[in-house]
Amino acid sequence: MADVLPQPLVVSAEECELAVRVPELIEEIAQGFIDYTAGRVVVPPVGYLGFTEPTGDVHLKYGYVKGGDVFVIKVAAGFPQNSERGLPTGDGCMLVFSSHTGFLLAVLLDRSRLTDLRTAVAGAVAARALAPKSVARIGIIGTGVQARLQPLMLKHVTECREIALYGRSAERAQSCAAYLELAGYRVHLCASAEEVAESSQVIVTTTASRAAHFRAAAVQPGTHVTAVGADAPGKQELDTALFARAEVVVADSIAQCADHGDLAPALASGDITLHRVRELGSVLANPALGRTSEEEISIADLTGVAVQDIVIASHVMRHNAAAART
Amino acid sequence: MADVLPQPLVVSAEECELAVRVPELIEEIAQGFIDYTAGRVVVPPVGYLGFTEPTGDVHLKYGYVKGGDVFVIKVAAGFPQNSERGLPTGDGCMLVFSSHTGFLLAVLLDRSRLTDLRTAVAGAVAARALAPKSVARIGIIGTGVQARLQPLMLKHVTECREIALYGRSAERAQSCAAYLELAGYRVHLCASAEEVAESSQVIVTTTASRAAHFRAAAVQPGTHVTAVGADAPGKQELDTALFARAEVVVADSIAQCADHGDLAPALASGDITLHRVRELGSVLANPALGRTSEEEISIADLTGVAVQDIVIASHVMRHNAAAART
Numbered sequence: 065m066a067d068v069l070p071q072p073l074v075v076s077a078e079e080c081e082l083a084v085r086v087p088e089l090i091e092e093i094a095q096g097f098i099d100y101t102a103g104r105v106v107v108p109p110v111g112y113l114g115f116t117e118p119t120g121d122v123h124l125k126y127g128y129v130k131g132g133d134v135f136v137i138k139v140a141a142g143f144p145q146n147s148e149r150g151l152p153t154g155d156g157c158m159l160v161f162s163s164h165t166g167f168l169l170a171v172l173l174d175r176s177r178l179t180d181l182r183t184a185v186a187g188a189v190a191a192r193a194l195a196p197k198s199v200a201r202i203g204i205i206g207t208g209v210q211a212r213l214q215p216l217m218l219k220h221v222t223e224c225r226e227i228a229l230y231g232r233s234a235e236r237a238q239s240c241a242a243y244l245e246l247a248g249y250r251v252h253l254c255a256s257a258e259e260v261a262e263s264s265q266v267i268v269t270t271t272a273s274r275a276a277h278f279r280a281a282a283v284q285p286g287t288h289v290t291a292v293g294a295d296a297p298g299k300q301e302l303d304t305a306l307f308a309r310a311e312v313v314v315a316d317s318i319a320q321c322a323d324h325g326d327l328a329p330a331l332a333s334g335d336i337t338l339h340r341v342r343e344l345g346s347v348l349a350n351p352a353l354g355r356t357s358e359e360e361i362s363i364a365d366l367t368g369v370a371v372q373d374i375v376i377a378s379h380v381m382r383h384n385a386a387a388a389r390t
Numbered sequence: 391m392a393d394v395l396p397q398p399l400v401v402s403a404e405e406c407e408l409a410v411r412v413p414e415l416i417e418e419i420a421q422g423f424i425d426y427t428a429g430r431v432v433v434p435p436v437g438y439l440g441f442t443e444p445t446g447d448v449h450l451k452y453g454y455v456k457g458g459d460v461f462v463i464k465v466a467a468g469f470p471q472n473s474e475r476g477l478p479t480g481d482g483c484m485l486v487f488s489s490h491t492g493f494l495l496a497v498l499l500d501r502s503r504l505t506d507l508r509t510a511v512a513g514a515v516a517a518r519a520l521a522p523k524s525v526a527r528i529g530i531i532g533t534g535v536q537a538r539l540q541p542l543m544l545k546h547v548t549e550c551r552e553i554a555l556y557g558r559s560a561e562r563a564q565s566c567a568a569y570l571e572l573a574g575y576r577v578h579l580c581a582s583a584e585e586v587a588e589s590s591q592v593i594v595t596t597t598a599s600r601a602a603h604f605r606a607a608a609v610q611p612g613t614h615v616t617a618v619g620a621d622a623p624g625k626q627e628l629d630t631a632l633f634a635r636a637e638v639v640v641a642d643s644i645a646q647c648a649d650h651g652d653l654a655p656a657l658a659s660g661d662i663t664l665h666r667v668r669e670l671g672s673v674l675a676n677p678a679l680g681r682t683s684e685e686e687i688s689i690a691d692l693t694g695v696a697v698q699d700i701v702i703a704s705h706v707m708r709h710n711a712a713a714a715r716t
Contacts, residue, residue: 069478069501074400111437111450113461120492124450124463126439135439137450139463139485141492152395155493159465159483166446166467167481171497175395 073170073386080174083383084181087220089376093182094189094348096129096375097316101345104130107370118145125370128163135163136377138370140176158377172377182372184213186316186344187268187290190364192221193347194312194354195266195288199224202249203264205257205277205301207231207240210270210292215244218266228264230254230277258282269293269301280305283361290364291326302326302363307336312355312362316344320367327365399496399712406500409710410507413546415702419508420515420674422455422701423642427671430456433696444471451696454489461489462703464696466502484703498703508698510539512642512670513594513616516690518547519673520638520680521592521614525550528575529590531583531603531627533557533566536596536618541570544592554590556580556603584608595619595627606631609687616690617652628652628689633662638681638688642670646693653691 075083099105111124120143128135140156147153156176160169172178187210199222204211207229215227227249231237234253241251254260257277261267267289269277280303283289289310291301307313307330315321318341322331330336344364347354355362401409425431437450446469454461466482473479482502486495498504513536525548530537533555541553553575557563560579567577580586583603587593593615595603606629609615615636617627633639633656641647644667648657656662670690673680681688 068476069481072483072499074497106439108437108439111434111452113432113434113452113454115454115461115489118490120489122461122487122492124437124452126437126450128439128441135441135448137465139487139494141487141494143490143492146491150394151491151493155395155487155491157398157485157494157497159485161448161465161467161481163441163446164444164469165472165477165481166448166469167477168465168467168483168499171400171483171499173398173494173497 070167070169072168075170075172075380075384077173077175077177079384080172080178080380083380085383086185086217089185089379090188090217090220092375092379093185093372096371097189097345098349099129099345100317100369100371101343101349105371105374106130118143125373127370127374129371129374132378133163134169134378134381135161136374138179138373140179158373160377160381170381172380178376178380179373180209180213182376183292183366183368184210184217186366186368186372187214187292188217188221189348190290190314190344190366191218191266191288193344193351194314194362194364195222196286196355196358199265201226201228201264203228203260203267204270205230205260205267206270206293207233207236208270211240212243214268214270214292215249216247219248222266224266225249227251228254228260230257230260271301272299273301274299276303277301279303280309283309285359285361288362288364290366292366294324294326295367297324297328299324300326300329304330304333304335306361307363309361310363311360313341314344314347314362314364315341316366317369318343320369321365325365325367396493396495398494401496401498401706401710403499403501403503405710406498406504406706409706411709412511412543415511415705416514416543416546418701418705419511419698422697423515423671424675425455425671426643426695426697427669427675431697431700432456444469451699453696453700455697455700458704459489460495460704460707461487462700464505464699466505484699486703486707496707498706504702504706505699506535506539508702509536509618509692509694510543512692512694512698513540513618514543514547515674516616516640516670516692517544517592517614519670519677520640520688520690521548522612522681522684525591527552527554527590529554529586529593530596531556531586531593532596532619533559533562534596537566538569540594540596540618541575542573545574548592551575553577554580554586556583556586597627598625599627600625602629603627605629606635609635611685611687614688614690616692618692620650620652621693623650623654625650626652626655630656630659630661632687633689635687636689637686639667640670640673640688640690641667642692643695644669646695647691651691651693
């Protein structure tokens with residue numbers, strides 16, 4: 065019996081990246097958010113393993129889109145003390161199974177790169193839905209992977225090629241700026257996050273901060289702000305007062321954002337109540353729930369939901385030549 | 391940064407099996423049960439995904455032994471309707487990560503064979519701890535994978551080479567008997583489970599039954615009974631009255647067995663109360679908690695705990711030549 069099990073495909077990180085078609089993936093992830101909010105995605109609670117010596121966190125996200133061909137299990141490990149030894153601070157992979165037979169179809173050894181990509185694509189999906197018509201500058205706070213990838217994905221949803229960048233480390237800001245220049249942006253290094261906020265019409269915050277980067281008052285009318293950094297209780301990038309000021313507040317998952325997104329401190333402070341928050345999938349399905357004028361301020365709080373992993377893994381399966389034959 | 395991540399090893403089902411050293415594994419799994427009961431194993435609740443068209447169940451078991459070098463994530467999928475298409479009804483694999491760095495070390499594409507092995511090894515561990523000194527016959531109820539593997543593992547803990555076998559399908563019973571004869575047993579095919587029970591000093595029930603195979607009265611004084619079939623609420627192999635009669639009742643995990651092992655209906659019927667149940671790890675650590683005479687009846691209710699998966703994956707990592715170099 066066991067002999068007839070198909071041999072699962074093992075896909076390297078490079079092959080995973082090569083299989084990604086960005087414009088198409090943006091549409092698919094947008095549809096994924098719509099399916100998620102509409103209840104068409106089965107996503108059990110995230111599994112968790114914690115370590116203390118050294119410190120480490122492992123998250124298991126898994127699920128499937130009802131009626132889809134696959135189910136996906138993603139493992140993401142973060143061990144911050146690795147950096148003291150000059151090692152990467154995380155690793156991750158995805159397992160793709162047939163939802164028709166339960167057979168393992170592929171092991172995506174993506175080393176978390178698909179997670180990075182799907183996170184950046186969500187930023188593009190949010191900006192396309194919520195940004196004002198006219199964007200002269202994109203503001204980026206942070207200098208890490210998302211500070212690089214978010215602008216790459218935004219290129220597909222805006223004509224703007226000007227970036228205002230701020231990072232605490234001048235050296236890392238310069239390195240990030242050089243990367244973004246190569247990607248086709250003109251980059252203005254700013255002396256403060258406040259300066260970024262004041263001069264940008266789309267702002268993306270991408271750090272592991274535990275305090276607001278800029279005052280709510282620094283944000284100009286008409287601005288859209290996406291926050292992608294907060295992924296655990298205690299993390300915060302936005303001034304809670306910005307939630308009071310914003311006309312449109314969107315969460316990728318209301319439950320998750322209320323627990324550990326930027327929404328959490330804003331709810332705690334009383335600057336917003338849950339009834340004013342829309343889920344991204346609702347706004348995508350019904351744009352009337354989004355921005356209704358060029359003067360409104362909008363916020364997208366993105367904590368990452370498993371449907372993004374399911375969608376990008378399915379996408380890789382379709383576009384990786386070897387995987388597509390399974 | 392990402393370049394320095396070590397390439398994970400991909401180990402085939404055959405390589406997994408070749409890496410297993412049974413006598414050593416029996417000791418390691420026994421130690422695993424001791425560690426589990428002593429609270430030295432981190433095992434979060436089992437993750438679950440359910441499917442309806444077709445019917446399918448996916449379980450995620452994961453965890454680590456404190457102070458160990460690895461953490462293990464096991465995925466097991468069961469899609470019973472596959473059999474209508476002549477396909478195997480399940481698949482599974484294990485991911486082995488470093489608990490020092492979080493890096494993925496190996497993907498064990500074992501297609502659930504390591505799960506089958508560790509389940510059979512647990513039977514040997516239980517029999518070694520609980521069986522009477524003199525065993526003339528081993529009784530096996532069922533004709534599936536465990537009906538074959540349990541005797542293979544029992545060879546390492548008993549001198550007995552006589553088997554009394556019963557299965558509902560005569561054809562499958564003959565095929566199973568032929569396998570066990572090749573493995574060095576003399577096999578007596580019985581006309582009923584009752585006949586097996588009456589004539590055996592060690593009995594192993596290995597089926598997905600939802601009702602008792604034999605009356606408690608059929609079991610002779612001094613017999614040890616291991617039940618490995620029940621893995622979900624509603625399944626049952628043993629007469630609940632046997633729990634009232636048995637002097638020694640052991641569960642691999644009291645919590646799991648009380649939920650979905652053979653212990654569950656016995657608790658519901660009132661034939662036993664929890665205070666009479668010992669965990670296998672307690673008996674292994676302190677044999678005085680086990681059988682105290684050759685006349686006592688003992689029961690081991692085994693539902694499978696993640697520590698077995700952790701131990702066998704670690705074992706394969708040590709003995710697979712390529713994995714041992716990681």
